Amino acid sequence: MKAICFYFQIHQPFRLKTYRFFDIGNDHYYYDDFANDEIITRIAQRSYLPANAMLLDMIKESGKKFKVAFSITGTALEQLEQYVPEFIDSMKELAATGCVEFLSETYAHSLASLGDPDEFVAQVKAHDEKIFQLFGQKPKVFRNTELIYSDDIASMVAAMGFKGAITDGAKHILGWKSPNYVYASAAAPKLKLLLKNSKLSDDISFLFSNPEWESYPLTADKYIDWIAALPQEEQIVNLFMNYETFGELQARETGIFEFMKALPRFAKEKDITFWTPSETLSKLKSVGELSVPYPMSWADEARDTSAWLGNDLQNEAFKKLYSIAERVRLCDDRRLKQDWNYLQTSDHFFYMCTKHRNDGAVHSHYSPYETPFQAFMNYMNVLSDFIVRVEEQYPLSIENEELNALLTTIRNQAKEIEVLNREVTLMRNNIIKAEEGDMEPVVEDKPAEPAKKTAKKPAAKKTTKKVAKNAE
Amino acid sequence: MFGWEFPPHILGGLGTASYGLTKGMYDNGDMDITFVIPKPWGDEERSFARIVGANSVPVAWRDVSWDYVQSRIGNVMDPQLYFDLRDHIYADFNYMGTNDLGCIEFSGRYPDNLLEEINNYSIMAGVIARTVPCDVIHSHDWLTYPAGIHAKQVTGKPLVIHVHATDFDRSRGNVNPTVFAIEKDGMNNADHIITVSNLTRQTVIEKYGINPEKVTTVHNAVEPLSEEIRNIKMKKGKDKVVTFLGRITMQKGPEYFVEAASRVLQKTHNVRFVMAGSGDMMEKMIRLAADRDIADRFHFTGFLKGRQVYEMLAASDVYIMPSVSEPFGISPLEAMQMGVPSIISKQSGCAEILENVIKIDYWDINAMADSIYAIIKYPALYNHLRDRGLAEIDTIQWKKAGAKVIDIYHKVIGH
Numbered sequence: 001m002k003a004i005c006f007y008f009q010i011h012q013p014f015r016l017k018t019y020r021f022f023d024i025g026n027d028h029y030y031y032d033d034f035a036n037d038e039i040i041t042r043i044a045q046r047s048y049l050p051a052n053a054m055l056l057d058m059i060k061e062s063g064k065k066f067k068v069a070f071s072i073t074g075t076a077l078e079q080l081e082q083y084v085p086e087f088i089d090s091m092k093e094l095a096a097t098g099c100v101e102f103l104s105e106t107y108a109h110s111l112a113s114l115g116d117p118d119e120f121v122a123q124v125k126a127h128d129e130k131i132f133q134l135f136g137q138k139p140k141v142f143r144n145t146e147l148i149y150s151d152d153i154a155s156m157v158a159a160m161g162f163k164g165a166i167t168d169g170a171k172h173i174l175g176w177k178s179p180n181y182v183y184a185s186a187a188a189p190k191l192k193l194l195l196k197n198s199k200l201s202d203d204i205s206f207l208f209s210n211p212e213w214e215s216y217p218l219t220a221d222k223y224i225d226w227i228a229a230l231p232q233e234e235q236i237v238n239l240f241m242n243y244e245t246f247g248e249l250q251a252r253e254t255g256i257f258e259f260m261k262a263l264p265r266f267a268k269e270k271d272i273t274f275w276t277p278s279e280t281l282s283k284l285k286s287v288g289e290l291s292v293p294y295p296m297s298w299a300d301e302a303r304d305t306s307a308w309l310g311n312d313l314q315n316e317a318f319k320k321l322y323s324i325a326e327r328v329r330l331c332d333d334r335r336l337k338q339d340w341n342y343l344q345t346s347d348h349f350f351y352m353c354t355k356h357r358n359d360g361a362v363h364s365h366y367s368p369y370e371t372p373f374q375a376f377m378n379y380m381n382v383l384s385d386f387i388v389r390v391e392e393q394y395p396l397s398i399e400n401e402e403l404n405a406l407l408t409t410i411r412n413q414a415k416e417i418e419v420l421n422r423e424v425t426l427m428r429n430n431i432i433k434a435e436e437g438d439m440e441p442v443v444e445d446k447p448a449e450p451a452k453k454t455a456k457k458p459a460a461k462k463t464t465k466k467v468a469k470n471a472e
Numbered sequence: 473m474f475g476w477e478f479p480p481h482i483l484g485g486l487g488t489a490s491y492g493l494t495k496g497m498y499d500n501g502d503m504d505i506t507f508v509i510p511k512p513w514g515d516e517e518r519s520f521a522r523i524v525g526a527n528s529v530p531v532a533w534r535d536v537s538w539d540y541v542q543s544r545i546g547n548v549m550d551p552q553l554y555f556d557l558r559d560h561i562y563a564d565f566n567y568m569g570t571n572d573l574g575c576i577e578f579s580g581r582y583p584d585n586l587l588e589e590i591n592n593y594s595i596m597a598g599v600i601a602r603t604v605p606c607d608v609i610h611s612h613d614w615l616t617y618p619a620g621i622h623a624k625q626v627t628g629k630p631l632v633i634h635v636h637a638t639d640f641d642r643s644r645g646n647v648n649p650t651v652f653a654i655e656k657d658g659m660n661n662a663d664h665i666i667t668v669s670n671l672t673r674q675t676v677i678e679k680y681g682i683n684p685e686k687v688t689t690v691h692n693a694v695e696p697l698s699e700e701i702r703n704i705k706m707k708k709g710k711d712k713v714v715t716f717l718g719r720i721t722m723q724k725g726p727e728y729f730v731e732a733a734s735r736v737l738q739k740t741h742n743v744r745f746v747m748a749g750s751g752d753m754m755e756k757m758i759r760l761a762a763d764r765d766i767a768d769r770f771h772f773t774g775f776l777k778g779r780q781v782y783e784m785l786a787a788s789d790v791y792i793m794p795s796v797s798e799p800f801g802i803s804p805l806e807a808m809q810m811g812v813p814s815i816i817s818k819q820s821g822c823a824e825i826l827e828n829v830i831k832i833d834y835w836d837i838n839a840m841a842d843s844i845y846a847i848i849k850y851p852a853l854y855n856h857l858r859d860r861g862l863a864e865i866d867t868i869q870w871k872k873a874g875a876k877v878i879d880i881y882h883k884v885i886g887h
Contacts, residue, residue, distance in 0.1 A: 021845040316852030377846035
């Protein structure tokens with residue numbers, strides 16, 4: 001008895017428009033709406049929508065035996081809601097079959113797990129809320145941006161209460177071991193791991209239509225035979241890929257849709273079933289622990305994080321971005337928070353990659369920029385403007401701790417004022433009562449007045465504090 | 473080889489490239505190179521090639537003694553060669569205005585009577601061709617094409633011409649018909665044409681109608697800097713320095729640099745801009761800078777040479793070459809050697825091989841300004857371009873370029 005676990009990734013970044021340095025401080029809108037609209041609409045028409053229709057058919061035809069999982073980033077969801085709302089509807093329809101599981105991840109497809117634990121947790125929460133709001137599911141299995149994973153990340157993920165996590169079956173981690181088992185994290189043994197079977201996944205997403213590949217053309221029965229031929233003990237085959245595989249990376253004409261549609265039938269013949277990640281985790285036990293001291297991912301030859309943080313440009317941008325993280329979290333300006341999310345998307349760092357050869361080709365294929373330097377310059381200009389805006393809210397001359405303390409004082413004072421106000425009203429009422437000699441019950445809250453006062457008061461306090469600070 | 477310039481007395485990139493290539497070819501071994509220039513000064517490096525001065529090649533017979541020759545031109549030529557050459561005078565050129573040794577004087581520069589010098593150079597080439605045995609004739613740039621053709625006719629040996637620039641680059645399309653004719657004639661007569669970039673190759677094929685099979689690109693390279701030059705340290709002030717270095721002519725796009733500078737200065741103040749060099753557009757640029765109200769931050773140094781160039785680079789934070797059309801453009805490579813991040817126009821030949829530079833369209837002033845701003849404001853970018861640039865430049869060697877030229881020689885000799 002074997003099972004296939006499919007998981008598809010959907011992600012789109014908010015690409016930045018050409019943003020010159022003289023826009024810094026003048027223009028606070030950063031996005032290339034035209035490109036974002038054009039790209040997501042194109043991919044949705046060619047890939048997401050027909051693939052959704054295909055999955056729905058497959059689920060129905062198989063009598064709900066066919067199951068898949070999705071991880072859709074918050075940024076992609078926002079774009080889809082805005083530009084291709086019919087996709088959200090079709091996704092809801094899929095979700096309603098009960099054969100689709102949604103995975104958890106960071107809202108912005110960010111690299112927060114590598115630099116800012118607080119931000120990481122906040123983003124995962126934000127993402128899961130969004131998924132619940134749209135599809136009514138609370139994700140139970142976590143997959144990080146680009147399958148980035150390490151022992152440290154495992155601990156954070158386990159602490160958030162996830163049962164399992166998904167990552168890559170990288171050779172340098174697995175060694176002789178097979179990815180076709182469930183493993184557990186060495187750092188957090190309760191967290192089970194599902195590993196991508198790279199060979200079988202890439203056969204579909206990259207090699208499928210390559211006529212020079214020795215196994216070309218790939219047919220569903222051949223593919224299922226390969227899986228059936230795996231050793232008896234290897235029970236789970238994790239096929240993780242970009243959802244664009246269907247219709248975009250592999251064009252419709254290559255027959256990729258027909259290939260997929262035929263899979264369940266041949267799988268049934270060989271007694272192979274389909275499981276979602278949660279199902280897999282509940283049915284299989286871990287065969288051993290995996291230790292991953294350094295972060296790994298599913299990208300490039302090296303399967304590490306060098307695609308995003310491999311050169312000094314990327315590191316500088318990353319450092320600058322997260323240097324203001326605490327400030328941004330203190331703010332409650334929604335526009336600012338939104339930009340903060342969009343700017344964290346890992347793609348911006350991916351575009352700055354200066355690797356050559358095979359990996360480099362992949363990078364330049366996806367990049368809207370001609371060179372990594374342009375990517376860096378544009379991003380840094382935008383980031384500079386963003387920092388200016390954050391600074392306008394809270395000047396950088398004040399230390400974070402100090403600011404925190406000030407904000408707490410303000411909040412405490414606000415509470416105090418509220419309490420005092422309440423007391424005042426109470427007293428007034430008592431006085432009125434005493435004067436009138438009435439025995440009416442005391443009205444406890446009088447919301448309109450105190451609320452107004454508390455709203456006003458902190459602002460005034462803040463400025464006086466600031467002045468005091470500057471005077472020093 | 474026929475050339476026009478040779479270091480240390482050079483007027484432009486042609487001399488540097490001729491020197492580097494010759495040395496690179498010599499380093500590949502088994503090469504015997506004679507390099508003819510109009511006017512040697514005696515301080516040229518001669519370890520890898522025999523330098524022959526056109527102004528010491530007799531074209532008219534004079535009865536002079538060994539000692540006299542030794543005293544007159546001993547510093548630049550072996551008297552024996554003089555007498556060998558004298559034995560091969562092929563016509564009476566006494567009417568040409570020859571000197572006491574029967575030689576024609578050359579300025580070795582680009583004088584007003586340039587066409588006459590080119591013609592004289594070609595006459596002189598006939599004598600050399602008859603004296604010095606060779607397997608291949610190699611002409612550098614249009615000035616020496618007539619000489620190359622002449623030598624080919626005399627010896628019957630294959631002619632390779634090296635296109636360092638075409639008149640289309642120099643004139644922004646306003647081609648001088650005489651120059652064009654000389655260039656076209658050289659290309660037609662050549663057995664093979666070497667261009668310094670694919671950009672130039674395209675010009676040769678499209679504008680001169682040459683069969684693409686006959687044209688090969690061999691990109692230029694750079695000589696490693698001497699220890700002394702690498703160690704030049706200039707005191708850096710508070711202000712960042714952005715430098716344009718080259719002839720201030722239409723071809724180099726200086727006005728785009730001024731415009732970009734004015735945009736940068738609108739936003740930030742701790743920058744100075746330097747336009748080093750001279751040329752016919754200098755005055756116009758001074759006026760433009762004043763007109764944009766940035767004259768207090770925009771400086772002109774006049775023509776720099778030798779060590780001054782490197783001192784200027786050592787004092788710079790950004791190097792910029794906004795050339796409208798640059799067949800190759802060796803100066804960004806020199807800037808990279810000095811650890812100065814460079815911005816170059818996509819219309820430059822060197823953009824084809826350089827990786828760790830910022831490439832922009834010469835007319836895109838906004839992108840240019842943005843790149844300048846980014847390099848001076850974002851240290852990561854500055855460091856990245858500096859470090860990777862230094863590493864990259866080490867791999868661009870004349871020896872490799874020389875090997876490619878030798879391959880071409882083998883091909884033309886084989887025919």
